[in-house]
Each structure stands twice: as structure tokens, then as C-alpha cells.
Amino acid sequence: MTPDSHRLYESIILDHNKSPRNYGKPAQAAAAIEAVNPLCGDTFTLYLVADGEHITTLSFEGNGCAISKASASLMTCMLKGKTREAAVALGNAFESMLQKEPDAPVNEALLGDLMAFSGVRAFPMRIKCAVLCWRALLAHLTA
Amino acid sequence: MKQYHNKATDGDVENPVPTDSALQVRGAFPILGRSINDAPLAYLDNAATTQKPQCVIDAMTRYYAAENANVHRGVHYLSSLATERYETARENISRFFGATEEAGYCTVFTSGATQGINLVAHGLKHDMQCGDEVLITQMEHHSNLVPWQLLCEATGAKLRVVPMNENGALCMEEFERLLNTRTKIVAATHVSNVLGTVNPVREICAMAKAQGAVSVIDGAQSAPHVPVNLATLGADFFGFSGHKLYGPTGIGVLFGRMEQFERMPPYQSGGNTIRTVTLEKTTFAPPPERFEAGTPHIAGAVGLDAAVAFLQSLGLSRIAAHEKALLNYATKALESIPGVRLIGDPPDMAAIRSFVMAGVHPHDIAQVLDNAGVAIRSGHHCAQPVMAFYQVPATARVSFGVYNTKADVDAFATALHTVREMFS
Numbered sequence: 001m002t003p004d005s006h007r008l009y010e011s012i013i014l015d016h017n018k019s020p021r022n023y024g025k026p027a028q029a030a031a032a033i034e035a036v037n038p039l040c041g042d043t044f045t046l047y048l049v050a051d052g053e054h055i056t057t058l059s060f061e062g063n064g065c066a067i068s069k070a071s072a073s074l075m076t077c078m079l080k081g082k083t084r085e086a087a088v089a090l091g092n093a094f095e096s097m098l099q100k101e102p103d104a105p106v107n108e109a110l111l112g113d114l115m116a117f118s119g120v121r122a123f124p125m126r127i128k129c130a131v132l133c134w135r136a137l138l139a140h141l142t143a
Numbered sequence: 144m145k146q147y148h149n150k151a152t153d154g155d156v157e158n159p160v161p162t163d164s165a166l167q168v169r170g171a172f173p174i175l176g177r178s179i180n181d182a183p184l185a186y187l188d189n190a191a192t193t194q195k196p197q198c199v200i201d202a203m204t205r206y207y208a209a210e211n212a213n214v215h216r217g218v219h220y221l222s223s224l225a226t227e228r229y230e231t232a233r234e235n236i237s238r239f240f241g242a243t244e245e246a247g248y249c250t251v252f253t254s255g256a257t258q259g260i261n262l263v264a265h266g267l268k269h270d271m272q273c274g275d276e277v278l279i280t281q282m283e284h285h286s287n288l289v290p291w292q293l294l295c296e297a298t299g300a301k302l303r304v305v306p307m308n309e310n311g312a313l314c315m316e317e318f319e320r321l322l323n324t325r326t327k328i329v330a331a332t333h334v335s336n337v338l339g340t341v342n343p344v345r346e347i348c349a350m351a352k353a354q355g356a357v358s359v360i361d362g363a364q365s366a367p368h369v370p371v372n373l374a375t376l377g378a379d380f381f382g383f384s385g386h387k388l389y390g391p392t393g394i395g396v397l398f399g400r401m402e403q404f405e406r407m408p409p410y411q412s413g414g415n416t417i418r419t420v421t422l423e424k425t426t427f428a429p430p431p432e433r434f435e436a437g438t439p440h441i442a443g444a445v446g447l448d449a450a451v452a453f454l455q456s457l458g459l460s461r462i463a464a465h466e467k468a469l470l471n472y473a474t475k476a477l478e479s480i481p482g483v484r485l486i487g488d489p490p491d492m493a494a495i496r497s498f499v500m501a502g503v504h505p506h507d508i509a510q511v512l513d514n515a516g517v518a519i520r521s522g523h524h525c526a527q528p529v530m531a532f533y534q535v536p537a538t539a540r541v542s543f544g545v546y547n548t549k550a551d552v553d554a555f556a557t558a559l560h561t562v563r564e565m566f567s
Contacts, residue, residue: 004180005514009507009565018502018566040506041523041530041537063536065506066566126510 008123009066012116016070021077022059030057035072035136037128042068044133046076048140053083060133067120067129074113075133084141090114091138098127166457166465169546171196182516185551190336190364190495190542191520192386195450199390202449203442210445213438215415229441232448233431239451241372242381242398248373249401251431252394252439256363257286259382259397260330262434263359264290266407267328273299277328278321278356280305280313280342281532282335285525287361291330300327307532311338311487318347326356333365333381337524337538338487339470339495341369348377357403363387367544368466368494370459379403385443389545390450394443397434404430411436457545466494466543469552473541476556480563486538497524497538500559503566505539511565515558517551 030047037043044062048055058076062069079087094114097106102121120130169175174194177184186194206228212221214229233250242248253259271277277291281304295302303326305318313331322329329351333344344360351358359380365371366383373381380403385394409416409427413436418426427433454462473496477483482501500508505521512519520540523530530536541555 005510006565008510014566017507039522041527043536063504065504065510067507069504123510129506 005123007119008126010116010119012074012113013066013070016073017066020060020069020073022057022073022080024059024061026057026059028057030059031140033136033140035062035133037064037068037132040065040129042129042132044068044072044136046072046133046137046140048137050084053085055079055082055084055087058137064132065126065129067117067126068132071117071130072133074116075137078113079137088138088141091134094134095131097121098130166461166545168196168457169548171198171453172546173197173200175546179516179518180514182554185515185517185547185554187541187543187547187551187555188518188520189367189544189547190387190540192392193367193389193544194546195391195446196389196453198453199446199449203391203446206442206445211442214441215432225441228448229439229444232444235448236396236451237398239455240366240381240396240398241374241376243374244401246374247400247402248398249404249430251397251399251404251434252444253382253397253434254393254440255384255386255395256361256382257384259380259395260287260359260361261290262397262410263357263380263382263399263407264294265410266404267357268294268298269408270406271298271300271327274325275300275327276303276323276325277301277330278303278305278318278326278351279330280318280332281307282311282313282338282340282526282529283330283332284336284361284363285527286363287330287332287359288528291328301325305331307340309487310489311335311340312489312491313340313342315343315346319350322350322354322356324354326351326354328359329356330359330361332361332363333371334368334493334495335487335526335529336364336495337497337526337529337540338489339492339497339542340487340489341365341491341493344378345376348379352377352379364495365493367454367462368459369463373398385447385450388447388450389453390447391440391443394440394447396447399430401430404434407434409433409436413437415439462545463493465545466547467492469543469547469549470494470496472549473543473552473555476552477559480556480559482563483559486533486535494544495540495542497540499535499538500562500566503562505537507566508539508559508562511562512555512558515554515561517555517558519555 030049033046035044042064049057060072212225214226237250348358357379360378362383367388380399382397386392486497509521
């Protein structure tokens with residue numbers, strides 16, 4: 001029995017897809033980070049403004065499926081004001097949750113709203129969508 | 144020996160049969176009996192690959208179980224039998240597509256349409272000079288675009304592109320304008336893998352010939368859907384993939400005029416391509432052997448032979464009419480769904496329809512449809528210039544085959560309403 005795609009599209013995901021938060025290029029100078037999946041054509045740009053160790057603003061724009069777009073939108077909400085270190089830790093926890101078996105226990109308190117993506121675990125083809133912008137940001141932060 | 148004749152010519156699919164009179168072939172395809180997500184499988188991704196009829200599966204199983212040996216080598220019984228199967232497949236396929244020796248054609252087995260085009264691009268490279276031109280179209284699959292870009296980079300030739308109009312039809316006036324004495328190669332797809340456009344390839348080949356250019360037609364999406372006869376079409380080269388034509392993966396065909404093949408060097412070299420080899424010098428075998436290095440996909444050729452026999456039994460004109468009727472039915476269904484935009488709507492179309500839906504990414508459409516057992520394709524379809532033309536990052540694409548029915552389209556339309564509800 002294959003999983004029900006309705007469990008993939010949690011209401012938080014549908015909401016962020018329809019009304020993405022922190023969408024667009026900021027007025028102030030920001031680091032532009034490209035997140036591209038050449039196989040499916042998803043293309044996003046992340047705009048990062050940091051004050052020393054702290055992420056002051058994070059926004060994004062681009063095109064992609066509901067999973068990749070909602071993931072980017074939620075990421076911008078959750079990382080505002082966080083330290084670089086905390087952002088990397090959360091990104092790693094998110095990726096680690098997605099790689100686990102669908103019923104494996106995870107740190108729900110740390111992941112918070114990111115748990116909306118737990119249904120993605122049953123759709124291995126879509127994990128790359130959920131992690132696209134996270135991976136690009138983490139690569140930038142740890143470079 | 145089987146005699147295949149692809150009787151019909153282009154153009155007699157104007158009056159489609161009612162969609163209810165399906166071709167009655169579903170029983171021949173074992174995979175159609177399975178369900179996906181507790182729903183009957185509605186397989187509408189035929190432009191990516193087609194399902195296989197039992198006769199193809201059986202032919203390949205029989206070959207491996209009772210006839211397997213290497214070809215063109217041994218003197219033992221099985222080697223002779225395998226060689227006969229392989230060469231009979233070549234002959235049957237050539238005849239079905241009107242690409243016979245008498246018509247001046249030679250049939251080379253390839254791994255698929257992509258390899259066929261690469262083989263031609265490699266073979267024509269030594270003829271090209273700085274300032275020469277290669278003319279392609281704006282609607283090419285990357286397979287009929289990138290090999291020509293590489294050829295131009297390597298030789299200093301110039302790549303020129305025939306544009307299409309908003310409907311997705313080729314601008315033939317522009318084609319005429321761009322074709323000139325410097326044009327050495329004209330490469331065009333017969334049927335667009337995104338838009339379903341059927342291009343006027345007979346005219347294209349004739350005009351190319353009049354200008355002294357070599358014509359290369361990508362038949363990957365036409366061979367399974369419309370009658371193709373090389374002698375009538377007049378292409379110098381025409382390639383297709385077996386797996387899009389109810390045959391196995393890993394096998395395809397490149398038809399070419401013998402005189403063109405004869406002046407081309409081998410694409411790959413090794414066993415089978417040679418006449419004599421000394422440690423200093425090699426002389427190459429004539430076509431088609433020159434272009435079939437190494438042990439070929441013998442079982443693939445046997446399977447493709449069975450697939451062609453299957454198509455022959457149905458008739459390409461009937462298939463085209465059946466698929467056209469389904470296409471029209473699906474188009475009506477799509478037009479009734481709010482927010483759906485058809486991508487391209489050329490006057491002459493075959494079996495393929497792309498669309499987008501406001502506020503829903505094509506991947507999400509395909510995912511929700513899968514939940515209802517409906518398989519479609521989403522993405523850029525290896526045709527990014529077409530996406531750029533329509534200013535969309537991707538499209539959803541539905542494509543038909545011989546076994547599809549009105550019920551498949553109904554399941555598709557119902558699932559699209561679910562998509563609409565979920566994402567609104």
C-alpha cells in the first residue's frame with residue numbers, strides 16, 4: 001500500500017505555499033544564495049542579512065513545488081534572530097528527521113512547525129524538495 | 144517472413160473515432176491489471192515511456208530461454224539463430240517504416256533516439272567548417288539541441304533556431320528565411336515532447352535537401368503515434384527509441400540514407416565495426432556494422448520487432464485516430480477546470496498535452512494525481528527553452544497510448560478537481 005498524498009500536504013505546508021512569508025528581495029544589502037535542483041527545475045534565491053553571529057533577516061524568492069516553497073518560507077520564519085550555530089543545528093535536525101523511517105522517534109520540541117514535513121518521509125522522491133533551501137543555506141553558513 | 148507495411152500517410156486522422164471504441168488492447172498489457180494507491184492504474188505518461196504488451200515480454204523471454212547466443216560470430220546453431228533473429232528484426236522494422244534498402248536507407252540499431260542523434264552529430268562533424276550553420280527549432284528536446292551545440296563549439300559552426308508561435312506551431316516563414324546556402328544540417332523534431340505539435344517534416348526535409356543540407360528528424364515522439372514512412376518523408380536521418388513504442392528500453396533505431404552513412408566514420412569503435420585490423424591500421428566495415436560497436440542489445444531488437452508487429456496489427460492510422468479522440472476529450476476536460484492554462488495549442492497535434500494550473504506547481508499536481516492512480520509527468524521535460532518561451536518553470540503533461548480509455552481521462556479529470564480543492 002502506497003502512502004496517501006493528503007498526508008504529505010499538511011495544512012501548514014499548504015498555507016505557506018499559498019502565502020509564502022518573507023517573500024522577495026530585501027531593500028538592504030544581503031548575501032544572495034542560490035538553491036537549484038537542475039533535475040526538477042526548482043530555483044530559489046535566499047537573501048541573508050547577518051549581524052555578526054546573528055541572522056537578522058532571511059527572505060527568499062523563486063519557483064518550486066509546494067514542499068520546497070513551504071520549506072523555504074517556514075525556514076525564513078524560524079531562523080530570524082537565531083545564531084548561525086543554532087540555524088545549522090536546526091537544519092541538521094530537520095535533515096536527520098527526514099532521513100529516518102516514517103515512524104521513528106524525533107525531537108519534536110526542537111523541530112516545532114517543521115514537524116509538518118514529517119509526512120515527506122513516506123515519499124522519498126520529495127525529500128530533496130524539503131531540504132533544497134536548507135542545504136543551500138547551511139552550505140553558505142558553514143563555508 | 145513477416146511483411147509489414149505502414150500503409151497510411153500523414154493526414155488521415157482528421158475525423159477521430161469516438162473515444163468509446165477503444166482499441167481493445169488493455170488485456171495485452173499485464174501491468175494495467177495492477178492498482179496504484181487502491182485505484183486502477185490510469186497510465187498517462189506514455190511520452191516518457193510506454194508499457195509493454197505480453198507479446199514483447201514473451202519474445203524477449205523466449206529469446207533468452209531458448210535462442211540466446213552472440214551474433215555475427217560463431218558457426219554454431221544458436222549463434223546462427225540469434226543472428227537470424229537480430230537481422231530479421233532489422234529487416235522487419237526497416238520495412239514497417241519504409242526505410243528499405245531499395246529506398247536507399249540503412250537501419251542502425253542504437254540505444255535510443257538520443258544515441259542516434261549523437262551518432263549523426265559525431266559523423267557529420269568532420270564535414271563542418273567555421274561559418275557553416277546548423278538549423279534547429281525552438282521546441283527541441285535537449286537531445287536534439289545539446290549535440291548540435293557541442294558540434295558548433297567544436298567546429299566554429301553557428302547554431303540558428305527557428306522560432307515557434309504562441310500556439311506552439313513552428314514559424315515556417317522563419318524557417319524559409321533562416322535556411323540558406325551556409326546551412327549544412329537541419330535538425331527538427333517530428334512531434335514535440337512537450338506541446339504535441341506535429342511539425343511539417345516532409346516540407347522541412349524537402350527544403351533542406353533543395354539547399355544541400357542534411358536533414359535529421361527526431362522521431363522519438365512520432366514513431367509511436369503517427370504513420371511514418373521514410374521513403375515519403377524524405378529525411379536523411381530519422382531516429383526513435385524502442386521503449387516509447389511498446390518495446391524494451393536500451394534499444395532504438397537510426398534510419399539514414401546509405402550514402403550519408405557511408406561517408407561517416409564510426410561513432411564508437413571495437414568489435415563488429417571493422418573489416419580488417421592489423422596493429423598499424425584498421426579498415427572499417429560498411430554500415431550498419433560500422434556503427435554497431437560491441438555486442439548489440441539482441442534481446443532488445445527481438446523485443447522491438449515484436450512491438451513493431453504489435454503496432455502493425457493495430458495500424459498507425461487507427462492508433463492516431465484513437466489517441467486524437469482521447470486528446471480532444473482530455474482538452475475539453477481541462478478547459479472546464481478553473482485556473483487551468485493549456486500550454487500551446489497547435490493546429491496539428493498528437494497524443495501529448497501540457498498544462499499548468501494557477502497556484503499549483505506541476506509536481507504537486509502529479510503527486511496528488513498519483514494518489515488516485517493517475518500517472519502523469521511534471522517538470523521541464525528536458526526542453527527548458529520551451530519552458531522559457533511560455534515563461535513557466537515546469538508543466539504538467541498528459542500523454543496517451545493505445546491502451547488508454549475515456550475512463551483514464553475521467554479519472555484524470557476527477558483527480559484534477561481534487562488538486563483544485565486542496566490547493567485553493
